[in-house]
Amino acid sequence: MESYEKLLDRAYSNLPKNSETGERFQMPKAQILNAGARTIIVNFTELANILRREPQHLQKFLLKELATSGELQGGRLIVQGRFRADVINKKIELYVKEYVLCPDCGKPDTKFVKEDRYLFLKCEACGSKHSLRKI
Ligand SMILES: [Zn+2]
Incomplete structure (x- = not known):
């Protein structure tokens, strides 16, 4: 006969692990290329997909926050002006706080x-x- 503890162990190990529920949201990071007077967010559509938002909505927010213009081009966002990656990522964080979480x-x-x-x-x-x- 198996001990009660052993049975209990087995019962617990058969339970589905729900570690996701305690996990914190992983903030996606923008990949930035500086090209002359423009800044390219290489993984822009991917970012929007991770956040489950329309790329156009994220684009509108970012361009307004950066006070510049830009356009979507095949998954990338071409932004007018030179911006550092940490500046862009800070803006994405703001977006996530306001429009995602x-x-x-x-x-x-x-x-x-x-x-x-x-x-x-x-x-x-x-x-x-x-x-x-x-x-
Ligand atoms: Zn909620």
């Missing part, structure tokens, strides 16, 4: 919901809903 539970499992003319951040993890500032 849930203010209540801090999870990134959120999506945009449009109601009338207003935009809300809806959290799929805890169900909370917050109105968002228009860019």
